[in-house]
Amino acid sequence: MGAKLLCLFLASALLAYYIYTPIPEDLEEPWKVMFITATFRAMGHLAEVADQLGLMHYMETLMLITAAEYVAPTSDENVTVMDTEFSNVAVRLYLPRKASDGLRRAVVYFHGGGWSLGHAGMKPYDHLTRWTSNRLNAVVVSVNYRLAPKYHFPVQFEDVYSVTKFFLQSSILSQYGVDPDRVCVAGDSAGGNLAAAVAQQLLKDPEVKTKLKAQALLYPALQTLDLNLPSYRENENKPVLPRLLMVKFWSEYFTSDSSLREAMASNRHVPVESSHLFQFVNWSNLLPEELKKDHVYTSPTYGSSELAEKYPGFLDPRAAPLLASDAQLRGLPLTYVLTCEHDVLRDDGVMYAGRLQAAGVPVTHDHAKDAFHGVMMFVLGPAKLAVGYRLLNRYIEWLNENL
Numbered sequence: 001m002g003a004k005l006l007c008l009f010l011a012s013a014l015l016a017y018y019i020y021t022p023i024p025e026d027l028e029e030p031w032k033v034m035f036i037t038a039t040f041r042a043m044g045h046l047a048e049v050a051d052q053l054g055l056m057h058y059m060e061t062l063m064l065i066t067a068a069e070y071v072a073p074t075s076d077e078n079v080t081v082m083d084t085e086f087s088n089v090a091v092r093l094y095l096p097r098k099a100s101d102g103l104r105r106a107v108v109y110f111h112g113g114g115w116s117l118g119h120a121g122m123k124p125y126d127h128l129t130r131w132t133s134n135r136l137n138a139v140v141v142s143v144n145y146r147l148a149p150k151y152h153f154p155v156q157f158e159d160v161y162s163v164t165k166f167f168l169q170s171s172i173l174s175q176y177g178v179d180p181d182r183v184c185v186a187g188d189s190a191g192g193n194l195a196a197a198v199a200q201q202l203l204k205d206p207e208v209k210t211k212l213k214a215q216a217l218l219y220p221a222l223q224t225l226d227l228n229l230p231s232y233r234e235n236e237n238k239p240v241l242p243r244l245l246m247v248k249f250w251s252e253y254f255t256s257d258s259s260l261r262e263a264m265a266s267n268r269h270v271p272v273e274s275s276h277l278f279q280f281v282n283w284s285n286l287l288p289e290e291l292k293k294d295h296v297y298t299s300p301t302y303g304s305s306e307l308a309e310k311y312p313g314f315l316d317p318r319a320a321p322l323l324a325s326d327a328q329l330r331g332l333p334l335t336y337v338l339t340c341e342h343d344v345l346r347d348d349g350v351m352y353a354g355r356l357q358a359a360g361v362p363v364t365h366d367h368a369k370d371a372f373h374g375v376m377m378f379v380l381g382p383a384k385l386a387v388g389y390r391l392l393n394r395y396i397e398w399l400n401e402n403l
């Protein structure tokens with residue numbers, strides 16, 4: 001009896017130790033955030049073990065979350081939902097049923113998940129895109145681009161690009177009753193990365209006649225160069241996206257070769273030949289004082305040129321939109337950027353918003369002090385967070401006013 005009680009006590013203590021993480025004071029609903037964090041951490045550990053044992057690739061284990069959250073395309077009284085293909089890439093379409101006075105607005109949406117995870121049919125994404133369609137009476141195209149580790153850069157980018165280009169053809173826009181002057185690209189996290197890259201690439205593409213009205217970037221990943229920005233340092237172990245997971249996502253976007261991941265983890269992956277690119281991510285110039293705090297800027301530590309020769313993608317602006325020059329940023333459409341304080345990717349978004357503004361692009365930059373990465377995913381069921389809802393509403397409101 002005594003032994004059993006002792007075991008129970010030890011097991012509970014271990015569990016409590018495992019679940020307990022210090023939650024930043026300005027996050028509301030700390031217990032919920034703690035359980036969300038513990039769930040993601042447990043999945044991460046499971047994925048690590050399965051990977052080490054050679055059972056499953058790390059990302060395949062995490063993909064089980066995506067699979068568990070999948071919902072089939074289901075129409076409702078407001079929106080017709082269907083899975084189809086645009087230009088041989090899978091997409092989920094949301095077509096409003098409400099009558100429209102004239103042509104409709106449209107949003108081409110790219111889900112997040114580190115280029116390895118996620119699906120347009122994941123409950124939180126299905127909810128977000130359905131709601132966008134309903135609230136804006138807009139056509140929404142949510143893209144199921146191919147994912148790592150099976151596919152690496154530039155496949156993800158090329159998939160979303162060819163869908164966008166296909167959709168922007170005037171014959172397709174008119175088929176869906178869409179106003180060519182009111183189309184936007186949007187995405188969260190890795191999807192925000194893809195949206196920013198698509199918007200840049202469209203400017204250079206002489207074949208595309210329709211211009212985007214706007215881009216909306218929700219806590220986007222925008223640069224590969226400096227994985228030790230103040231936001232990476234401060235939020236190394238914050239909810240949902242710890243620094244080493246972001247490093248895994250970045251390296252997996254280009255290759256499963258662990259040498260890139262190791263170099264990125266120690267922030268020594270950029271060769272000296274590419275040193276000129278650091279001006280575009282130089283936080284010492286590009287961050288406001290309140291985010292620099294007392295962090296000390298040190299010059300980059302360079303790595304071997306071998307990695308960059310093998311995996312040139314990580315220095316490509318189509319993968320890292322912050323690496324575009326100022327001249328290439330001019331002419332980008334009206335932009336919405338959301339950043340979260342407790343997010344390794346915070347400074348990517350802050351620097352991009354600042355560089356776009358300096359290049360004359362009209363930008364709305366919302367910074368949520370009480371939020372962590374991916375928070376807009378937590379708007380359903382027991383994991384629903386008030387802050388997720390608030391930011392989701394704010395994003396839709398911005399689209400409604402600006403698209």
Ligand SMILES: *[C@@H]1O[C@H](CO)[C@@H](O)[C@H](O)[C@H]1NC(C)=O
Binds near residue numbers: 077078134
């Ligand atoms: C349909 O739209 C109305 C008005 O916006 C809303 O009240 C209702 O909940 C929507 N139905 C669904 C299934 O989302």
Ligand SMILES: *[C@@H]1O[C@H](CO)[C@@H](O)[C@H](O)[C@H]1NC(C)=O
Binds near residue numbers: 278279284285
């Ligand atoms: C970054 O900016 C600081 C301050 O202006 C400057 O001293 C430093 O040389 C810059 N570093 C790079 C790599 O551009």
